[in-house]
Amino acid sequence: xxxxxxxxxxxxxxxxxxxxxxxxxxxxxxxxxxxxxxxxxxxxxxxxxxxxxxxxxxxxxxxxxxxxxxxxxxxxxxxxxxxxxxxxxxxxxxxxxxxxxxxxxxxxxxxxxxxxxxxxxxxxxxxxxxxxxxxxxxxxxxxxxxxxxxxxxxxxxxxxxxxxxxxxxxxxxxxxxxxxxxxxxxxxxxxxxxxxxxxxxxxxxxxxxxxxxxxxxxxxxxxxxxxxxxxxxxxxxxxxxxxxxxxxxxxxxxxxxxxxxxxxxxxxxxxxxxxxxxxxxxxxxxxxxxxxxxxxxxxxxxxxxxxxxxxxxxxxxxxxxxxxxxxxxxxxxxxxxxxxxxxxxxxxxxxxxxxxxxxxxxxxxxxxxxxxxxxxxxxxxxxxxxxxxxxxxxxxxxxxxxxxxxxxxxxxxxxxxxxxxxxxxxxxxxxxxxxxxxxxxxxxxxxxxxxxxxxxxxxxxxxxxxxxxxxxxxxxxxxxxxxxxxxxxxxxxxxxxxxxxxxxxxxxxxxxxxxxxxxxxxxxxx
Numbered sequence: 405x406x407x408x409x410x411x412x413x414x415x416x417x418x419x420x421x422x423x424x425x426x427x428x429x430x431x432x433x434x435x436x437x438x439x440x441x442x443x444x445x446x447x448x449x450x451x452x453x454x455x456x457x458x459x460x461x462x463x464x465x466x467x468x469x470x471x472x473x474x475x476x477x478x479x480x481x482x483x484x485x486x487x488x489x490x491x492x493x494x495x496x497x498x499x500x501x502x503x504x505x506x507x508x509x510x511x512x513x514x515x516x517x518x519x520x521x522x523x524x525x526x527x528x529x530x531x532x533x534x535x536x537x538x539x540x541x542x543x544x545x546x547x548x549x550x551x552x553x554x555x556x557x558x559x560x561x562x563x564x565x566x567x568x569x570x571x572x573x574x575x576x577x578x579x580x581x582x583x584x585x586x587x588x589x590x591x592x593x594x595x596x597x598x599x600x601x602x603x604x605x606x607x608x609x610x611x612x613x614x615x616x617x618x619x620x621x622x623x624x625x626x627x628x629x630x631x632x633x634x635x636x637x638x639x640x641x642x643x644x645x646x647x648x649x650x651x652x653x654x655x656x657x658x659x660x661x662x663x664x665x666x667x668x669x670x671x672x673x674x675x676x677x678x679x680x681x682x683x684x685x686x687x688x689x690x691x692x693x694x695x696x697x698x699x700x701x702x703x704x705x706x707x708x709x710x711x712x713x714x715x716x717x718x719x720x721x722x723x724x725x726x727x728x729x730x731x732x733x734x735x736x737x738x739x740x741x742x743x744x745x746x747x748x749x750x751x752x753x754x755x756x757x758x759x760x761x762x763x764x765x766x767x768x769x770x771x772x773x774x775x776x777x778x779x780x781x782x783x784x785x786x787x788x789x790x791x792x793x794x795x796x797x798x799x800x801x802x803x804x805x806x807x808x809x810x811x812x813x814x815x816x817x818x819x820x821x822x823x824x825x826x827x828x829x830x831x832x833x834x835x836x837x838x839x840x841x842x843x844x845x846x847x848x849x850x851x852x853x854x855x856x857x858x859x860x861x862x863x864x865x866x867x868x869x870x871x872x873x874x875x876x877x878x879x880x881x882x883x884x885x886x887x888x889x890x891x892x893x894x895x896x897x898x899x900x901x902x903x904x905x906x907x908x909x910x911x912x913x914x915x916x917x918x919x920x921x922x923x924x925x926x927x928x929x930x
Contacts, residue, residue: 512656541567545597545600602629696712739927757805
């Protein structure tokens with residue numbers, strides 16, 4: 405079985421493969437065109453972030469069994485296409501945690517002490533000590549947005565620098581945070597109190613432009629912002645405006661909306677420290693992930709087991725065609741409810757109703773948790789690790805089955821708790837593969853869980869839908885589908901409107917101002 409290493413992975417990976425009886429082809433500069441022409445010969449492909457493993461590459465890889473990513477992110481790999489083709493995708497999510505955390509702290513200190521500017525000044529034969537007077541981090545408040553693996557390591561180091569650490573993480577309970585010496589807060593409080601804000605979340609529809617002109621305006625005057633996570637979480641134009649106004653005192657950026665970055669006005673601002681996506685770029689981290697991915701791939705090819713897989717269970721389940729739609733609807737239910745919740749989820753009750761697939765309870769639960777957790781974490785969540793991650797986050801998950809006949813062969817019902825907030829969602833499959841969400845709380849309706857949706861409660865009386873439709877029409881937002889659920893005429897009802905594009909916060913606020921309408925939410929279901 406032939407192995408192709410298509411990116412500049414540390415040479416220790418070749419040594420690991422050789423010790424396992426494999427001789428990989430090391431071609432770190434291979435072009436996209438050449439990759440397409442040769443991939444059909446290989447059983448395994450090893451990449452970092454440069455090589456794009458597209459659907460076209462996967463289709464051409466007739467013998468391909470596994471793709472290994474030396475690093476955490478798999479956004480350069482078409483994982484759904486790999487899953488459909490039965491190709492295992494592996495990564496090494498923990499290999500660069502310390503490296504990225506250390507880089508974050510380095511960026512914060514460089515920003516505080518004006519190190520890059522002072523270095524350039526001395527090299528220009530200047531001696532401008534007063535010009536580069538810095539700021540101590542000791543005693544300051546560091547606000548972490550996201551407390552996954554990297555965020556937690558940053559917190560540990562910041563506490564060692566005598567900083568006070570506060571954090572927002574939608575899945576972490578206050579009790580779990582306090583055990584690590586961290587205070588759990590909501591986002592508005594984090595913005596209001598922090599002297600430094602460091603981002604440690606994935607880039608999703610919910611985190612894109614998270615730090616924008618409005619959120620930066622709500623921050624403490626003179627806040628400093630660090631982003632070593634993903635470009636696009638900090639709105640670069642809004643950041644520049646805040647720097648120019650003095651609302652933000654400085655920024656340290658390792659990642660950018662476009663890489664390499666082209667926004668020269670931001671890059672040239674004297675209060676900005678920049679590095680070229682170096683978070684994982686240490687000798688130790690690169691050696692670590694190279695050895696780790698080589699061992700994982702060699703073990704798989706040598707029939708010694710699967711570890712670090714993003715999609716191993718999905719690949720096996722993809723062979724059970726009849727179960728796939730139920731996994732899909734369960735994941736959509738988790739994705740829906742995580743966007744409706746109002747705080748950290750603490751408990752989930754999952755019930756399978758009807759006589760079908762009760763032997764698959766564990767994997768259906770896993771699919772729900774993948775949908776629930778994935779948008780909120782900076783680590784890969786899959787059917788293998790979802791239950792463990794939920795437990796680590798203090799989320800209690802209970803499952804049960806009810807074999808009494810229902811209207812459908814199988815109904816999946818999930819009730820979620822977040823403090824005093826409670827909500828439930830019900831899903832099923834029409835026919836053999838037509839997935840539907842058929843209930844939220846006590847309201848029954850039919851909803852295709854794809855695309856953008858506007859969800860709100862309203863008093864069931866004439867003219868309510870017309871008022872909402874008029875607002876959407878005025879904003880050129882097209883209605884694609886509509887679902888209504890009510891208990892009794894004239895009482896509180898639920899409306900679900902599918903739209904062709906997202907409904908922005910100002911539009912939602914305008915809709916919420918209509919008398920009789922409440923709890924207006926916008927969700928996206930991929």
